[in-house]
Amino acid sequence: MVETELIRAAQSGDREALITLLREIENHVYRTAYYILNNEHDAMDAAQEALIRIYTKIGSYEEKAQFKTWIQRIVTNICIDKFRRNKPTVSIEEHELIFAEKQNVEEEVLNAYAAQDIRSAINQLPEHHRAVVVLRYLQDFSYNEIADSLNLPLNTVKSYLFRARQQLQTLLQEYQKGGVRG
Amino acid sequence: MNCQEVMEQMQRQLDHDLNENEELLLHNHIHQCRDCAAMFDRLKLLSAELSSLPKVVPGYSLVDAIMPQLDQLDRLESAHIAKSAAESSLARRKPRDRKWPSFRAAGSVVAAGIVAGLFIMFYNPNSGSRNDSAMMESASYSSAHESRAMDAPTAGTMASTPSSGSENLVEVTTEGIDHRAVKKDAEEQSVIQEPQKLQDNSAGADNGGSNSSSSDGSSGSSEAEAIEPVTDAIKGVQNKENGDSANGLIAPQAEDADHIASDYLGIASVVSSIEEISPNGEYTAVAHGYIISIYKIDDNSIVWETTRKNGELTALSWSEDSSQLKYEIHIENGAYEEYSIDMATGVDSKSSY
Numbered sequence: 001m002v003e004t005e006l007i008r009a010a011q012s013g014d015r016e017a018l019i020t021l022l023r024e025i026e027n028h029v030y031r032t033a034y035y036i037l038n039n040e041h042d043a044m045d046a047a048q049e050a051l052i053r054i055y056t057k058i059g060s061y062e063e064k065a066q067f068k069t070w071i072q073r074i075v076t077n078i079c080i081d082k083f084r085r086n087k088p089t090v091s092i093e094e095h096e097l098i099f100a101e102k103q104n105v106e107e108e109v110l111n112a113y114a115a116q117d118i119r120s121a122i123n124q125l126p127e128h129h130r131a132v133v134v135l136r137y138l139q140d141f142s143y144n145e146i147a148d149s150l151n152l153p154l155n156t157v158k159s160y161l162f163r164a165r166q167q168l169q170t171l172l173q174e175y176q177k178g179g180v181r182g
Numbered sequence: 183m184n185c186q187e188v189m190e191q192m193q194r195q196l197d198h199d200l201n202e203n204e205e206l207l208l209h210n211h212i213h214q215c216r217d218c219a220a221m222f223d224r225l226k227l228l229s230a231e232l233s234s235l236p237k238v239v240p241g242y243s244l245v246d247a248i249m250p251q252l253d254q255l256d257r258l259e260s261a262h263i264a265k266s267a268a269e270s271s272l273a274r275r276k277p278r279d280r281k282w283p284s285f286r287a288a289g290s291v292v293a294a295g296i297v298a299g300l301f302i303m304f305y306n307p308n309s310g311s312r313n314d315s316a317m318m319e320s321a322s323y324s325s326a327h328e329s330r331a332m333d334a335p336t337a338g339t340m341a342s343t344p345s346s347g348s349e350n351l352v353e354v355t356t357e358g359i360d361h362r363a364v365k366k367d368a369e370e371q372s373v374i375q376e377p378q379k380l381q382d383n384s385a386g387a388d389n390g391g392s393n394s395s396s397s398d399g400s401s402g403s404s405e406a407e408a409i410e411p412v413t414d415a416i417k418g419v420q421n422k423e424n425g426d427s428a429n430g431l432i433a434p435q436a437e438d439a440d441h442i443a444s445d446y447l448g449i450a451s452v453v454s455s456i457e458e459i460s461p462n463g464e465y466t467a468v469a470h471g472y473i474i475s476i477y478k479i480d481d482n483s484i485v486w487e488t489t490r491k492n493g494e495l496t497a498l499s500w501s502e503d504s505s506q507l508k509y510e511i512h513i514e515n516g517a518y519e520e521y522s523i524d525m526a527t528g529v530d531s532k533s534s535y
């Protein structure tokens with residue numbers, strides 16, 4: 001994803017290399033924030049905060065870790081903090097989303113709402129389950145990479161991911177039934 | 183394999199975590215168990231949908247958005263680095279024996295001297311018409327310049343002797359600056375400048391400034407040799423400044439030279455100093471930076487010098503019989519401590535009340 005040479009240059013104080021590096025990772029950082037926080041505005045904030053932290057902490061990155069897991073650890077930590085602070089607001093938006101969706105039952109938009117359903121369902125997951133799912137599906141991380149990013153044991157990662165998928169599957173099934181009835 | 187175990191196999195299958203044998207077992211079970219087959223279908227669908235979630239991108243470049251903050255961080259960082267570099271370089275010098283010149287300081291001084299010399303040459307409208315020896319003089323002045331800053335007041339009263347050459351000057355200068363740096367420690371921490379050389383340079387100039395203003399004419403014996411060539415060099419420049427013929431008859435004025443020095447070096451920082459003469463007129467106590475020096479007025483010799491204190495030194499006051507000097511050290515948050523120096527015993531102690 002990111003070349004080692006670029007990272008080394010950035011670490012040795014090459015500001016231009018560091019900026020280039022940030023540009024290469026900004027979409028990845030934003031995507032994680034977006035799906036964990038389920039809100040564009042908060043995702044922008046969190047991703048910017050993460051990039052600034054990466055900018056200032058680049059010297060503390062050690063090559064024994066993968067760079068991509070290092071940056072995802074930074075962004076997920078920020079998101080989880082933010083998520084905890086924002087909890088009441090998030091749950092209100094959640095209800096609005098579900099409400100809006102149930103009002104609209106036209107066939108042609110059903111496909112578009114499938115993605116919306118999934119996002120609503122992801123939004124129901126506890127924070128760490130959500131982070132595991134996001135890293136698995138939006139960053140294409142392996143179990144080990146997720147474990148490194150979230151600083152969790154491998155078995156915990158698996159159990160979170162499996163439980164999350166089971167819960168999502170149940171929620172989507174409920175949404176589908178709701179949609180048919182609505 | 184029961185359905186519960188199969189659930190885990192299905193999950194791992196979604197993550198491509200099964201070996202061939204496990205795949206086979208899973209498929210065998212699903213063929214026989216409709217519930218598990220239905221569940222596996224739903225999970226595969228879910229997994230596919232999760233994989234196809236839109237790869238969202240930010241509406242604008244986040245890096246561009248944070249650029250002002252990054253610039254600000256850089257400024258803070260460089261200020262911090264400059265400050266800590268100054269502290270550490272001064273701290274390193276501290277334990278060094280004053281008799282040994284610091285080659286690092288020498289390098290800085292020579293560099294500063296060259297800069298100052300160039301400044302003078304370009305600044306002085308007369309210098310263009312001067313011959314080579316005038317240029318040389320100017321250059322040697324600039325090397326001597328730092329050392330003059332230390333000893334200027336004395337220079338004014340010394341007899342002029344022929345210059346002993348720039349090599350000697352540099353050596354002497356080094357001695358002077360290192361000596362001062364040891365004594366003065368990190369008192370000009372408030373000066374924040376990015377290049378290390380300027381930092382060193384400012385250390386010298388500041389020290390000199392504070393010394394001159396305190397009418398410090400004294401110097402250790404090791405500096406005595408410095409005075410003569412310095413005086414001579416100053417005269418050369420002084421004369422040029424005044425537009426006089428360079429015959430070296432006019433004694434330089436330390437204050438003027440001092441202003442010239444700081445103007446040319448572009449260093450505006452001032453280390454405040456307070457002076458208090460004893461009631462019997464015998465001594466003068468000077469607080470400069472974090473150190474108090476007590477001089478004998480007769481011959482300007484240092485009779486006492488405190489260690490470096492951890493706060494601003496104020497409220498210097500002599501006892502009526504001139505046997506004691508009291509002073510206050512202002513630490514952070516408005517707190518202060520009272521100290522006194524006993525002139526008879528030379529004991530610098532914290533006042534008990």
